[in-house]
Amino acid sequence: MNYVPNTVDELRDMLRALGAETMEDLLGAIPAEVRLQRSLDLPPALSEPALKRHLGALAAKNLNLDTAVSFLGAGSYDRVVPSVVAHLAKRSEFLTSYTPYQPEVSQGMLQATYEFQTMVCQITGMPVANASLYDGATAVVEAALMAVGPGGRGEVLISRGVDPQYRATLATYAHTRGFTMREIALDNGATSTRDLEKQITPETKAVIVQQPNFFGVVEDMRACEAITHTTKALFVAAVSEPASLAVLAPPGEYNADIVAAEGASLGNPIGYGGPALGLFATKADLLKRMPGRLVGETVDDRGQRGFVLTLQAREQQIRREKATSNICTNQALLAVFATVYLAALGRAGFREMGVQCVQRAHYAYDQVRAIPGVTPIFDRPFFDEFAVTLPRPVAEVNRALAKQGIIGGYDLGRDYPELGANAALFCVTEARTRDDIDQLTSVLKEAVL
Amino acid sequence: MSTESLIFEMGAPGRRAATLFDMDVPETPLTDLLPADALRATEAPLPEVSEIEIVRHYTHLAQRNFSVDSGFYPLGSCTMKYNPKVNEDMASLPGFARLHPLQDDATAQGAIELAYHLEQILAEIAGMARVTVQPSAGAHGEITGLMVIKAYHASRNEVHRNIVLIPDGAHGTNPASATLADYETVELRSDARGGVDLDHLREVLNENVAALMMTNPNTLGVFDENIVEIARMVHAAGGQIYYDGANANAIMGLARPGDMGFDVVHFNLHKTCSTPHGGGGPGAGPIGVAAHLVPFLPGPLPARDADGTYRWADAGPQSIGRVRANNGNFLVLVRAYTYLRFHGAAGVRQVSENAILNANYVMHALKDRYTLPFDRTCMHEFVFSANRQKAHGVTATDIGKRLLDFGIHAPTVYFPLIVSEALMIEPTETETRETLDNFIQVMRQIADEAENDPETVQHAPHTTTVGRLDQTLAARKPRLRWSPGDAPRTSEKSVPVGASR
Numbered sequence: 001m002n003y004v005p006n007t008v009d010e011l012r013d014m015l016r017a018l019g020a021e022t023m024e025d026l027l028g029a030i031p032a033e034v035r036l037q038r039s040l041d042l043p044p045a046l047s048e049p050a051l052k053r054h055l056g057a058l059a060a061k062n063l064n065l066d067t068a069v070s071f072l073g074a075g076s077y078d079r080v081v082p083s084v085v086a087h088l089a090k091r092s093e094f095l096t097s098y099t100p101y102q103p104e105v106s107q108g109m110l111q112a113t114y115e116f117q118t119m120v121c122q123i124t125g126m127p128v129a130n131a132s133l134y135d136g137a138t139a140v141v142e143a144a145l146m147a148v149g150p151g152g153r154g155e156v157l158i159s160r161g162v163d164p165q166y167r168a169t170l171a172t173y174a175h176t177r178g179f180t181m182r183e184i185a186l187d188n189g190a191t192s193t194r195d196l197e198k199q200i201t202p203e204t205k206a207v208i209v210q211q212p213n214f215f216g217v218v219e220d221m222r223a224c225e226a227i228t229h230t231t232k233a234l235f236v237a238a239v240s241e242p243a244s245l246a247v248l249a250p251p252g253e254y255n256a257d258i259v260a261a262e263g264a265s266l267g268n269p270i271g272y273g274g275p276a277l278g279l280f281a282t283k284a285d286l287l288k289r290m291p292g293r294l295v296g297e298t299v300d301d302r303g304q305r306g307f308v309l310t311l312q313a314r315e316q317q318i319r320r321e322k323a324t325s326n327i328c329t330n331q332a333l334l335a336v337f338a339t340v341y342l343a344a345l346g347r348a349g350f351r352e353m354g355v356q357c358v359q360r361a362h363y364a365y366d367q368v369r370a371i372p373g374v375t376p377i378f379d380r381p382f383f384d385e386f387a388v389t390l391p392r393p394v395a396e397v398n399r400a401l402a403k404q405g406i407i408g409g410y411d412l413g414r415d416y417p418e419l420g421a422n423a424a425l426f427c428v429t430e431a432r433t434r435d436d437i438d439q440l441t442s443v444l445k446e447a448v449l
Numbered sequence: 450m451s452t453e454s455l456i457f458e459m460g461a462p463g464r465r466a467a468t469l470f471d472m473d474v475p476e477t478p479l480t481d482l483l484p485a486d487a488l489r490a491t492e493a494p495l496p497e498v499s500e501i502e503i504v505r506h507y508t509h510l511a512q513r514n515f516s517v518d519s520g521f522y523p524l525g526s527c528t529m530k531y532n533p534k535v536n537e538d539m540a541s542l543p544g545f546a547r548l549h550p551l552q553d554d555a556t557a558q559g560a561i562e563l564a565y566h567l568e569q570i571l572a573e574i575a576g577m578a579r580v581t582v583q584p585s586a587g588a589h590g591e592i593t594g595l596m597v598i599k600a601y602h603a604s605r606n607e608v609h610r611n612i613v614l615i616p617d618g619a620h621g622t623n624p625a626s627a628t629l630a631d632y633e634t635v636e637l638r639s640d641a642r643g644g645v646d647l648d649h650l651r652e653v654l655n656e657n658v659a660a661l662m663m664t665n666p667n668t669l670g671v672f673d674e675n676i677v678e679i680a681r682m683v684h685a686a687g688g689q690i691y692y693d694g695a696n697a698n699a700i701m702g703l704a705r706p707g708d709m710g711f712d713v714v715h716f717n718l719h720k721t722c723s724t725p726h727g728g729g730g731p732g733a734g735p736i737g738v739a740a741h742l743v744p745f746l747p748g749p750l751p752a753r754d755a756d757g758t759y760r761w762a763d764a765g766p767q768s769i770g771r772v773r774a775n776n777g778n779f780l781v782l783v784r785a786y787t788y789l790r791f792h793g794a795a796g797v798r799q800v801s802e803n804a805i806l807n808a809n810y811v812m813h814a815l816k817d818r819y820t821l822p823f824d825r826t827c828m829h830e831f832v833f834s835a836n837r838q839k840a841h842g843v844t845a846t847d848i849g850k851r852l853l854d855f856g857i858h859a860p861t862v863y864f865p866l867i868v869s870e871a872l873m874i875e876p877t878e879t880e881t882r883e884t885l886d887n888f889i890q891v892m893r894q895i896a897d898e899a900e901n902d903p904e905t906v907q908h909a910p911h912t913t914t915v916g917r918l919d920q921t922l923a924a925r926k927p928r929l930r931w932s933p934g935d936a937p938r939t940s941e942k943s944v945p946v947g948a949s950r
Contacts, residue, residue, distance in 0.1 A: 029671070042794040099728070299922065
């Protein structure tokens with residue numbers, strides 16, 4: 001019936017051992033006035049086979065990326081994930097363990113996390129990375145909070161090219177914490193360095209720019225960094241498409257102070273957007289202000305190499321109200337997925353994956369913009385996403401595409417009304433073949449007529 | 450050899466595992482497509498390893514990790530219950546695992562329907578008006594709940610309320626979340642029975658109090674009998690009362706936070722609802738709120754239209770806004786929904802009753818050997834003090850480490866902070882009586898050892914792949930990533946006398 005092994009006889013014997021007659025005798029501490037005097041009103045229990053039918057039916061109502069061909073990105077990316085990743089990362093020793101507070105019996109998780117921290121450093125070019133945060137949006141929030149400091153005020157500048165969901169999340173926290181958040185305007189789809197120069201002040205604590213930005217446009221991070229560092233503000237590189245790190249200069253190369261990224265697409269199921277994987281890396285001199293868990297290398301009392309959670313004096317379980325962040329549960333298992341994925345791709349495979357994104361997206365761009373009535377919105381270099389204006393509203397076009405098993409581009413009108421109702425953002429990763437792209441082109445031609 | 454090399458120390462130049470699609474589109478030199486100074490100069494120095502090396506390496510790492518599937522895990526406050534396999538199968542269905550978060554609602558009806566019904570189930574269990582599944586973990590639920598409370602006070606022009614009261618036994622996330630929400634924290638004393646000290650509460654309650662955060666049962670595993678009076682007092686002062694749901698495994702079907710007077714509740718689905726902890730995450734921390742706080746919930750929220758269509762509805766004008774990207778830790782929600790649908794009302798009550806029974810059974814059988822600072826019937830967990838063992842030089846840490854030798858995970862140690870040498874034990878309902886009896890026998894043996902052979906306990910563990918690790922070295926000279934040519938580390942401590950090999 002359920003996962004409770006106690007039989008009726010055992011229950012009786014165990015109660016007797018306690019000197020109790022019935023369960024009620026153990027519940028006396030709950031005052032009668034708050035005891036629930038009825039059964040909970042919940043849907044009826046289902047046996048395991050009935051449960052599988054029920055969940056299977058719910059799942060079948062959804063159009064999924066195994067059956068549809070998707071050109072939707074906008075922060076969540078469909079990747080080629082080798083079979084080896086889930087087989088290893090889902091091993092129950094990783095899956096069903098707790099935070100590794102007892103290192104003697106948790107070396108597996110600790111070492112995998114240490115490898116993860118190393119790989120995040122390798123792909124971002126930063127010296128230190130933590131063991132994960134919730135997602136890209138909250139990683140951006142943590143970056144801003146770290147820059148503003150405990151009890152701090154001041155202002156944070158964030159480019160309008162940063163993922164709209166990240167900006168919305170930051171606005172929520174900024175309001176609560178009482179710091180100012182201002183947007184840096186865009187110029188032809190890229191962060192306006194002129195507007196950044198105009199807005200930056202001695203009170204600016206952080207400047208946040210996304211690379212590539214929400215439109216897939218490759219930003220001039222070196223120029224933004226240079227302006228930012230004319231003040232004491234921290235320069236934060238946000239990354240929502242981690243494949244870009246295989247091809248574009250890593251943030252460590254352009255002197256970013258913090259990298260706040262979404263790493264879920266590195267080997268994890270896309271999963272309707274959650275759980276996701278916040279990546280967070282920074283410079284060595286900012287380590288003590290960094291949020292989140294850290295694993296470090298040490299030795300045991302037998303002289304062997306081993307790994308432990310370290311620098312916990314930054315964290316809530318030690319510092320309580322003085323902690324750098326309130327984060328406790330993080331995304332450890334997703335970090336293991338990412339670690340196995342990055343090992344499986346390896347040095348050459350990761351590079352090839354990023355290059356394929358660029359090549360396939362540019363092939364698609366050439367095909368799509370050749371369709372009569374379709375025009376590119378920005379004249380800027382891009383990574384694996386591009387914005388175009390369609391001759392008809394995006395929602396209408398997407399409905400027509402869905403009938404042909406294609407998930408169309410993101411409707412930019414929701415977040416960028418200045419682009420109108422016909423602006424769509426198409427994404428083409430390494431997981432889209434030429435056939436997929438040609439299918440999109442031919443169906444799109446019909447759909448925009 | 451009981452250490453495992455790092456992945457970076459394996460392989461050979463040119464080795465790789467994964468294959469991608471063959472390139473089937475025309476290729477253009479990258480420098481024709483992207484500005485030269487925006488390009489990466491050198492490849493990311495990731496490992497170069499074959500698939501078999503990867504498989505053996507991560508299999509070895511998994512084998513070096515204790516888990517619920519390997520053995521008993523009585524880690525207090527963490528609810529390390531069995532994680533049903535069917536949950537994993539359901540979360541892996543392509544109709545859930547392969548959904549894009551931004552696809553049209555019309556193409557994700559089953560997913561939104563699941564979130565909608567999960568919210569209703571959780572609202573009924575908690576006795577709250579409305580639940581949101583957005584928060585990613587318990588601490589994320591806490592900050593979300595505090596932001597909701599803050600917005601509520603602001604809507605009543607009571608922005609001066611800047612204090613959050615937190616009992617001295619609270620989880621560390623509570624004060625950390627309060628700080629994050631820009632509140633000052635005031636610590637509340639516990640009384641002689643382990644509950645909130647009502648006199649101290651009366652003393653600190655005033656017009657500046659925004660909220661009281663508490664767990665019930667609290668971290669001592671004790672149900673606060675004064676909860677109705679506490680809620681009445683806080684409300685009379687104009688404050689709100691927040692329920693930290695870390696201990697909700699004790700109350701399902703027995704009592705509801707909403708009926709106790711709480712205004713906000715968070716759930717830890719990775720505790721109460723059996724979704725796996727994954728070595729530290731992911732979790733999910735849905736919050737439920739009373740009717741007066743519903744307008745302030747973050748969005749979007751799942752809605753069901755009159756024609757039976759589901760959609761994500763934007764939150765209203767008073768909403769605090771977004772607290773993360775997309776719509777919560779959806780695949781965790783699928784697991785929790787599976788668990789709750791499996792159990793139904795009678796099942797979840799049976800879960801809580803047996804969690805309470807198992808905890809009392811273990812506590813009763815050991816309290817003659819370990820000090821029980823608050824000797825009352827407990828709920829789903831209880832806290833011993835190792836003071837008696839400390840007299841022989843054996844600490845709570847030592848006892849936890851010694852348990853590892855018997856294939857049992859250590860309890861939570863040194864928490865709550867109000868009990869010295871604390872050992873916090875939560876057996877959960879999914880353990881057999883044989884497992885509990887074995888734990889009892891081992892704990893009695895360790896109590897004997899503490900008196901007769903303290904060194905064995907002090908130098909434990911003896912059977913694990915590594916011994917006690919040098920935490921000081923790790924923190925003083927942090928090495929947080931592998932680098933080529935890293936020299937082996939050496940402890941600055943002398944090897945303790947009697948350390949086992």
